[in-house]
Amino acid sequence: MAENPFFAPSDLPYELPPFAAIREEHYLPAFERGMAEQLAEVEAIAGSSEPPTFDNTIAALERSGRILDRTATVFFSVAASNTTDGIMEIEKQISPQLTRHSDAIRLNRPLWARIKQVATEDPEESWLLEKYRQDFIRAGADLSEPEQERLRALNEELSRLSTEFAQSLLKATTESALVVTDPKELDGFDEAKIASLRQDDGTYVLPLLNFTAQPGLSQLTDRDVRRRLYELSVGRAPGNFTLAARMAALRAERAQLLGFPTHAAYTVADQTAKTVEAVEEMLGQLVGPAVRNAEKEAEALAEQAGFPIEPWDWPYYSEKVRQARYEFDGAAMRPYFELNRVYRDGVFFAATKLYGITFAERPDLGGYHEDVSVFEVSDEDGSPLGLFVLDPYARPNKRGGAWMNNLVDQSFLFGLKPVVINNLNVTKPASGPTLLTYDEVSTAFHEFGHALHGLFSQVRFPRVSGTSVPRDFVEYPSQVNEMWVTWPEVLANYAKHYETGEPMPAELVAKLEAAEKFNQGFQTVEYLAATLLDWAWHKLAPGETVDDPEAFEAAALEAAGIAFALVRPRYRTNYFAHIFSGGYAAGYYSYIWSEVLDAESVEWFKENGGLTRANGDHFRRELLSRGGSIDPLTAFRNFRGREAGIGPLLARRGLV
Numbered sequence: 285m286a287e288n289p290f291f292a293p294s295d296l297p298y299e300l301p302p303f304a305a306i307r308e309e310h311y312l313p314a315f316e317r318g319m320a321e322q323l324a325e326v327e328a329i330a331g332s333s334e335p336p337t338f339d340n341t342i343a344a345l346e347r348s349g350r351i352l353d354r355t356a357t358v359f360f361s362v363a364a365s366n367t368t369d370g371i372m373e374i375e376k377q378i379s380p381q382l383t384r385h386s387d388a389i390r391l392n393r394p395l396w397a398r399i400k401q402v403a404t405e406d407p408e409e410s411w412l413l414e415k416y417r418q419d420f421i422r423a424g425a426d427l428s429e430p431e432q433e434r435l436r437a438l439n440e441e442l443s444r445l446s447t448e449f450a451q452s453l454l455k456a457t458t459e460s461a462l463v464v465t466d467p468k469e470l471d472g473f474d475e476a477k478i479a480s481l482r483q484d485d486g487t488y489v490l491p492l493l494n495f496t497a498q499p500g501l502s503q504l505t506d507r508d509v510r511r512r513l514y515e516l517s518v519g520r521a522p523g524n525f526t527l528a529a530r531m532a533a534l535r536a537e538r539a540q541l542l543g544f545p546t547h548a549a550y551t552v553a554d555q556t557a558k559t560v561e562a563v564e565e566m567l568g569q570l571v572g573p574a575v576r577n578a579e580k581e582a583e584a585l586a587e588q589a590g591f592p593i594e595p596w597d598w599p600y601y602s603e604k605v606r607q608a609r610y611e612f613d614g615a616a617m618r619p620y621f622e623l624n625r626v627y628r629d630g631v632f633f634a635a636t637k638l639y640g641i642t643f644a645e646r647p648d649l650g651g652y653h654e655d656v657s658v659f660e661v662s663d664e665d666g667s668p669l670g671l672f673v674l675d676p677y678a679r680p681n682k683r684g685g686a687w688m689n690n691l692v693d694q695s696f697l698f699g700l701k702p703v704v705i706n707n708l709n710v711t712k713p714a715s716g717p718t719l720l721t722y723d724e725v726s727t728a729f730h731e732f733g734h735a736l737h738g739l740f741s742q743v744r745f746p747r748v749s750g751t752s753v754p755r756d757f758v759e760y761p762s763q764v765n766e767m768w769v770t771w772p773e774v775l776a777n778y779a780k781h782y783e784t785g786e787p788m789p790a791e792l793v794a795k796l797e798a799a800e801k802f803n804q805g806f807q808t809v810e811y812l813a814a815t816l817l818d819w820a821w822h823k824l825a826p827g828e829t830v831d832d833p834e835a836f837e838a839a840a841l842e843a844a845g846i847a848f849a850l851v852r853p854r855y856r857t858n859y860f861a862h863i864f865s866g867g868y869a870a871g872y873y874s875y876i877w878s879e880v881l882d883a884e885s886v887e888w889f890k891e892n893g894g895l896t897r898a899n900g901d902h903f904r905r906e907l908l909s910r911g912g913s914i915d916p917l918t919a920f921r922n923f924r925g926r927e928a929g930i931g932p933l934l935a936r937r938g939l940v
């Protein structure tokens with residue numbers, strides 16, 4: 285075998301991973317060598333005869349595990365975006381090993397004894413030291429030997445189940461796809477869409493997207509086809525119900541072992557929310573108004589339909605009501621949302637106006653797939669900032685949704701600049717330009733908000749780089765970036781007809797803005813229902829088991845006051861990847877928690893003149909550049925000048 289590309293740092297600009305040289309057979313040996321290398325480094329730190337200092341203990345831990353870090357970063361990025369049977373096999377094999385590896389570090393008693401003795405005066409070091417202490421305690425460092433053994437077993441089984449959940453879900457997107465033989469059944473889709481669904485065997489296959497309300501439901505005119513699509517969506521991967529119940533029970537047991545009454549209590553303890561009560565108080569203020577709004581919306585839809593509607597009718601008739609009430613036609617906007625223009629003249633343009641940064645495509649630098657592009661980002665004075673990688677298209681081997689991750693973490697410790705990637709799931713047209721929906725445009729701005737958080741990071745240590753902040757804070761900067769989607773100066777710059785270059789007509793823009801509050805009842809209810817479902821699973825008492833997960837799900841929604849037959853949760857248990865394979869267990873509330881900060885910040889930008897360099901610099905300096913190197917709510921206060929309140933959020937969602 286040629287030299288394994290993970291064994292040495294990449295020699296590409298910004299240490300961009302050398303995708304062209306990476307082959308599947310490199311991963312396992314690199315994981316193995318990486319874990320062995322880091323364990324040896326950790327042993328040396330733990331066994332040192334020097335008195336423990338910040339540098340020979342905490343900073344030394346930050347410096348350890350470079351091969352493993354490079355390997356895992358690339359592997360999990362590619363496993364999410366461009367997987368293969370081989371990668372899925374490696375993932376199954378490696379996930380429990382990585383869990384064992386992380387336990388071997390955090391349950392290392394001599395190491396823990398040294399960490400407890402470290403002292404430092406430096407604020408950034410103190411903050412990181414406290415993070416390490418919390419990480420170790422939360423990982424079980426203070427437990428007895430038999431307790432630690434049980435903990436290791438729990439962690440390994442949870443990691444195995446989580447991989448199984450994700451893989452069966454990925455299979456379900458194709459296995460549970462809607463298949464029709466007669467294209468008439470696809471009436472409502474345009475010709476290009478129908479053509480893109482046609483298979484070699486003459487059938488038409490509409491794959492499932494990751495959430496409940498499939499986009500096709502708003503267009504398909506055949507009511508029975510809509511029903512079939514909906515039932516495929518909510519019924520996919522049925523085996524995952526059992527996995528989920530098992531995982532919830534194991535998490536409750538682990539929480540108890542670590543001294544918490546429930547997994548929810550364990551999870552929020554190191555978030556900005558801190559307590560279960562704080563989260564419930566916030567959700568409690570939203571449920572009633574959201575359900576009342578959705579009920580009102582349902583009445584309008586039934587009137588439009590002329591009969592009592594079913595859940596699979598909601599998106600179709602809400603589109604009709606939207607068109608009637610606002611003359612808003614989603615399809616009429618798409619010619620103004622061409623993918624490249626949206627990025628260059630919209631997403632990038634707004635960032636240039638705010639932060640002075642510029643973007644240059646680097647066709648000489650490649651990704652792991654031909655559809656991936658790489659951009660070099662420079663500061664206003666021309667100095668290099670980092671790389672932005674974009675992978676916009678859906679593929680059968682890509683997981684659903686949209687997300688950002690780092691390919692290289694910024695840190696002064698290693699002198700590394702950030703390389704960040706955004707993944708979207710836009711359908712690639714059979715030919716011609718890629719025209720986005722309004723939602724996809726919003727997603728592009730949202731994910732780029734995460735990218736900015738990664739790109740502007742100016743911290744010493746990789747552990748707190750960029751988006752390494754609590755989950756209930758991480759969505760905040762990305763949500764703020766969505767405010768520029770319809771900002772007049774930005775919209776006028778990118779929303780131009782892909783053929784004629786004509787700007788989007790003013791009346792279409794006005795309708796877009798007027799229609800923004802429409803269907804908020806539905807959106808808030810489907811989100812809150814998923815949040816409360818996540819909460820119910822993770823408030824199980826230790827020892828409590830769930831034999832009938834579907835009945836549990838129904839009862840949980842009923843008890844939370846959000847059981848509304850026409851609006852199911854955005855994710856049901858069986859496809860709730862965020863919480864059963866994605867690190868958001870008892871954390872799905874984070875989106876609305878972050879939105880409180882987001883709504884406050886949008887208000888601040890508006891009060892201060894909007895899209896200006898001065899505003900961008902202030903946000904960048906106080907918030908985006910800090911990563912997780914200071915207390916997040918302190919960073920927020922430094923930016924906003926006060927504590928956050930719920931008022932702006934309620935107003936924005938029409939819930940006052």
Ligand SMILES: [Zn+2]
Nearest residue numbers: 730734759762
């Ligand atoms: Zn996000």
